[in-house]
Amino acid sequence: MAKIKxxxxxxxxxxxxxxxxxxxKIYEVYTALxxxxxxxxxxxxxxxxxxxxxxxxxxxGVEFLxxxxxxxxxxxxxxxxxxxxxxxxxxxxxxxxxxxxxxxPWDWDKLSVAIDNCVxxxxxxxxxxxxxxxxxxxxxELNKFVYSVSHDLRSxxxxxLGIINLSHLLPELENAKPYFNMIESRVLKLDGLxxxxxxxxxxxxxxxxxxxxxxxxxxxxxxxxxxxxxQSIDFKLHVNQGTTFAGDIYRIGVxxxxxxxxxxxxxxxxxxxxxxxxKVDVNDINARxxxxxxxxxxxxxxxxxxxRLFFRTEDAVHTEGTGIGLYIVxxxxxxxxxxxxxxxxxxxxxxFEIILPNKKQE
Amino acid sequence: MSKxxxxxxxxxxxxxLFIHNEFVKKMNVLGSITQFCFAKxxxxxxxxxxxxxxPDLILLxxxxxxxxxxxxxxxxxxxxxxxxxxCSIVIVSSSLDNIDHAKAEENKLVLALxxxxxxxxxxxxxxxxxxxx
Numbered sequence: 001m002a003k004i005k006x007x008x009x010x011x012x013x014x015x016x017x018x019x020x021x022x023x024x025k026i027y028e029v030y031t032a033l034x035x036x037x038x039x040x041x042x043x044x045x046x047x048x049x050x051x052x053x054x055x056x057x058x059x060x061g062v063e064f065l066x067x068x069x070x071x072x073x074x075x076x077x078x079x080x081x082x083x084x085x086x087x088x089x090x091x092x093x094x095x096x097x098x099x100x101x102x103x104x105p106w107d108w109d110k111l112s113v114a115i116d117n118c119v120x121x122x123x124x125x126x127x128x129x130x131x132x133x134x135x136x137x138x139x140x141e142l143n144k145f146v147y148s149v150s151h152d153l154r155s156x157x158x159x160x161l162g163i164i165n166l167s168h169l170l171p172e173l174e175n176a177k178p179y180f181n182m183i184e185s186r187v188l189k190l191d192g193l194x195x196x197x198x199x200x201x202x203x204x205x206x207x208x209x210x211x212x213x214x215x216x217x218x219x220x221x222x223x224x225x226x227x228x229x230x231q232s233i234d235f236k237l238h239v240n241q242g243t244t245f246a247g248d249i250y251r252i253g254v255x256x257x258x259x260x261x262x263x264x265x266x267x268x269x270x271x272x273x274x275x276x277x278x279k280v281d282v283n284d285i286n287a288r289x290x291x292x293x294x295x296x297x298x299x300x301x302x303x304x305x306x307x308r309l310f311f312r313t314e315d316a317v318h319t320e321g322t323g324i325g326l327y328i329v330x331x332x333x334x335x336x337x338x339x340x341x342x343x344x345x346x347x348x349x350x351x352f353e354i355i356l357p358n359k360k361q362e
Numbered sequence: 363m364s365k366x367x368x369x370x371x372x373x374x375x376x377x378x379l380f381i382h383n384e385f386v387k388k389m390n391v392l393g394s395i396t397q398f399c400f401a402k403x404x405x406x407x408x409x410x411x412x413x414x415x416x417p418d419l420i421l422l423x424x425x426x427x428x429x430x431x432x433x434x435x436x437x438x439x440x441x442x443x444x445x446x447x448x449c450s451i452v453i454v455s456s457s458l459d460n461i462d463h464a465k466a467e468e469n470k471l472v473l474a475l476x477x478x479x480x481x482x483x484x485x486x487x488x489x490x491x492x493x494x495x
Contacts, residue, residue: 147459151425155375158456158478162381165479169388198458250460 003028004119005045009038009052009064010080022108023115035064042072049118054081054089062092069097074125076118080106139205150198157191189320196324199254203332208248210359215239215280215287218249222256226264233264234275241282246360251332256289258325259352263293265319268347286358292351298344306342365495366393370417372404372434373397373454374426378478382421382454385482391495393418401426401434408441416445419494421480424455424462431455435471446471450494454480 007030008019016031023029030045032038035056041047050068054061065077079101081089092098099121102114164184167173173180216239223235256278263276271294279290296315298306305311307330310323329352333340336356344350369386373379379397386395396417398404408416424431431453438446453466456478466475473492476485489495 154456161479
């Protein structure tokens with residue numbers, strides 16, 4: 001690494017000469033007799049550490065360093081000061097104008113240690129900055145990578161689904177329909193998996209985005225997208241929202257999509273009275289969402305494990321669950337600082353209760 | 363439905379072009395149909411043709427090499443408004459990227475975004491509601 005550049009400002013020339021003699025081997029030393037000269041030097045050279053005496057004619061060290069911080073915020077600024085100025089110094093440190101100070105009387109050892117500390121501070125800041133930039137770059141690249149891979153994976157699948165849709169319009173292919181349907185169900189499964197992975201990725205990496213949420217239209221559109229074509233399930237939505245709810249509409253959508261699609265998937269096959277009830281109560285403090293069904297239910301021994309990644313019950317194997325849905329639900333609810341309560345009885349049904357804080361005050 | 367419209371399809375994937383072509387034929391509204399694998403060529407076509415040959419509807423893919431859907435829209439915006447105003451653009455994409463969806467929503471030239479696979483029933487209903495067919 002190149003030598004650290006240190007600028008020392010003092011109105012006593014002897015101090016400057018002695019300083020140069022002491023430190024020129026370790027640092028690239030610049031000296032100035034006045035604040036004005038110092039600012040000229042700063043203009044022409046990239047200085048890392050600026051050392052200033054507090055008592056100088058015309059301008060104090062703190063005033064000088066205040067100008068330096070405005071113009072060169074990356075510098076580390078060391079002030080040399082006597083006992084009398086200590087309050088000014090404390091204030092300057094708190095305001096960030098001075099990074100470190102040493103008290104008079106000082107000797108070369110003391111100053112040497114102080115400059116050493118400044119160097120450490122400077123290098124760690126530089127490292128932190130470059131690490132941050134690196135991380136940001138990696139983040140952006142990862143985003144690009146994930147979306148382009150997901151697009152490239154899905155694109156052939158959507159073509160296959162498109163061809164299957166087209167085949168349904170052709171009467172001469174009627175006999176082949178069962179086969180097309182099988183292809184379709186496998187492709188939809190793969191597409192669903194890719195979508196879930198993207199949901200997982202988005203949830204894990206993005207911060208909450210708080211916007212006003214109107215539950216009625218949101219949940220209706222979730223249902224419209226998921227509902228089975230044969231209308232075999234009676235869906236009831238009851239929203240009691242008298243006040244604005246602010247929350248992460250994307251995550252709420254993901255949570256409800258997963259829970260409602262599970263409620264559709266895990267119905268009792270032979271039942272003729274299938275229903276799903278969604279109740280929402282909103283007040284100024286939170287929103288309480290209950291999604292209940294009269295489906296197959298979940299064994300109590302699985303209550304904890306169903307939220308684990310890639311965990312699937314016997315029922316989930318039959319219905320081609322991916323083992324990701326409830327994991328995403330749990331992660332998303334956690335991210336919104338919410339709560340999730342599960343009640344279920346075998347062959348009677350399941351109810352998920354989600355409590356989400358109303359963030360409209362924040 | 364007696365209205366005949368000209369349709370332009372832009373998609374780098376030939377199979378998707380075929381699917382969309384078949385779908386549009388099924389809608390039974392077709393005047394003419396033009397297909398392009400490259401948005402640049404579609405743009406060149408639009409630049410040379412007069413109003414009677416211009417499409418009434420463009421189904422536009424987003425992710426394409428050389429010129430993507432959004433770059434096409436930027437260039438499209440430079441074309442004479444008299445020609446542009448009779449032409450509706452619907453994006454058809456398999457992108458799950460929120461940024462793509464937001465960009466499509468913000469763009470005034472874009473009437474709607476449909477996800478692939480294209481649902482012919484929904485598209486037909488949408489075009490009827492918007493009096494395009």
